[in-house]
Amino acid sequence: MTEPPAKKACLGADCENPAGDLQCPTCLKLGIKDSFFCSQDCFKRNWNEHKATHKTAQGKLANGILSSLMTPKVVSEPDPATGHFNPFPNFNYTGPLRPVYPLSPMRKVPKSIKRPDYAETGIPKSERFLNRNKFDILDQAGQDAMRKVCRLGREVLDIIAAEVRPGVTTDYLDEVCHKATIERNSYPSPLNYNHFPKSFCSSVNEVICHGIPDQRVLLDGDIINLDVSIYHEGYHADLNETYYVGDKAKADPDSVRVVEAARECLDEAAKLIKPGTLIREFGNVIEKHAKTKDCSVIRTYCGHGVNSLFHCPPNVPHYAKNKAVGECKPGMTFTIEPMIALGKYRDVTWPDNWTSTTIDGKRTAQFEHTYLVTETGVEVLTARLPTSPGGPVPMPGMENGTAAA
Template sequence: MAAAATRKCIGVDCANDAGTLQCPTCLKMGTDSFFCSQDCFKRSWSEHKAIHKKSNLLTNLFPPKVVSEPDPATGHFNPFPSFQFTGSLRPLYPLSPRRTIPKSIPHPDYSRDGIPHSEQKFVGRHNITILNKEEQEGMRKVCRLAREVLDIAAREAKPGVTTDYIDEVVHKACIERESYPSPLNYVHFPKSVCTSVNETICHGIPDQRPLEDGDIINIDVTLYHKGFHGDLNETYYVGDKARANADAVRVVETSRECLDKSIELVKPGMLFRDPGNVIEKHAKGRNCSVVKTYCGHGINQLFHCAPNVPHYGKNKAVGTAKPGMCFTIEPMINIGTHRDRTWPDDWTSTTADGSLSAQFEHTLLVTEDGVEVLTARLSDSPGGPVPMPSEQTANGN
């Protein structure tokens, strides 16, 4: 699950960057309101709470439009019929009930109320955790398990299979490994995995839509096991038509190559702003664009933390890689514009022009002399690269 780009705190007279702390009331109302700290939130409360009254008044005066009528045969419906979608993909509800996790499996702190309290304690975006040997082993373990779960899910990505079924598969595989699926109820995300199809950049919510021959799908898996998170994703071709689609192959393989090329940079002393330069140069050479809204992120006992690792060139990310640091790189590459648009579910991010998007992600550990890819593919992992189209086709001509 990608981290959002840096936001500004909305606290009164505050110029700091915001963390992940949000007003609980705004969250329930579906409104974004990010603060840099609990103290800033408390100091701003008397003025901020006025927003809630105004929003409630507007909702009463202009109630939201009803969802579309369910299909009599299936009971499925589009929950946002008046939304101007950018591509052909549509959500297909109802979502299945929230899946449960046995109490015997350790839960992250946000599992109950959707708020990652532990992440809010680390307000300073420059505080990058250095893991000791025992903690590094904890990361190795959870990342191996996460790779197993992703591979299990990827084998189910076939025409006719719903993304909700893939969510069920991931959920059960996590429980079998005594792990909690990290996305579940993280800032109220309703499912155990992100499934992003075709024009979806990231954070797609699994629903009742069956996959079609010709789709591409990104499956983004994160596990929480014995106090550590392991995060990875890959984009897969669904059926034979996708592999025959020059644009699909170009965007998928470009994203895969961008990740591989950026990992080659990782070692002690690497600046966190450097991977973006390599990624954008390669993407532009394939006539693709790089999403700027989301970035790679630190990961350890926290799902998302410092550092931020942007994927676009000439970014201003701060910090230098040191042995013992863990973080993700996860370039999101589009065929068309780099701009994105979010569905009314407040999660599904799609390309602004409806063009295809692809993403790949690894969790990385900086070693004394280089990098260890903790979520590396196994010899029998499904998917993998396919030949790029001819040079003329690959450049969109």
């Protein structure tokens, strides 16, 4: 599960600077949130484009972002045949995907399993007052505990991935995740984390991250990110991969391009991990590689430290020229989890306050590992196994890296 960086990106078109404290005064009056710019000059340069946001919020434009700013009050009537419905029928979705409710009840965890502080209240109090510039350095016992929980996390992800196929629902995959996690005497970390209702995140097609498993059936041609996090004996593991649903997805050039670009971006970033590497360097490598595939890098969400806390320092942005602080030191454990898109990098959140999609409805893919910095380099704690489902797929029409005859 991802964590947003401390600062939002500037809303200026193609501006790569982080946003400062300058917020559009008109947006404040209209109740539009997170409308930040890096400087007064940048705000002025982008005024003509930005003011369209105000017209939308005032109901003067038919197409725009108004519906992404306010939760619709109207709820679709359940289908008499299935009981399914779209809970946000008036929302201006950016792509073809729709939520399919009702959600199944929150799954139960046996009381015998050790759980994080938010399991009952939904509030991760231990994360609220962290020093964002202080990085945990694990001793040998902590490192061994992380090795164990990450091995278990990999087992859980592989079990879910083996069930991915056309015709199954993401809610069924959540049930598989929950059962596999419990069988390993572990707690599914996303469950009730800031009130998230499910045991893992399932993000399909244009969903960047934090998709809520529901009654939607996977279709031949979909791509799906499975984001698994588990808590075992006081430590969290965090990993995810994007998978092709059916042969149709593997035959779609755009789907293969974005999925393999995301996979390669993570691999390229991981090559840098060693003592002394600056945290900000990962984003430079990721964005450089993404551009070679004609893809963009999502900026709103970032990698993060993970150990006895689900999300802790350092923040690990995935875009170039970021201002992340700190460097890699032996004993640090953190995630890198680039989200790569076919189109624009900006995002829109559904009214469920979790599901984040691309602003233009184009597809996006993500891969994530938990890493341990060692004295000589890095250990990939959540590394794929020879038996792990999924893996790289060649571009359609290509065989062994060359064009098929």
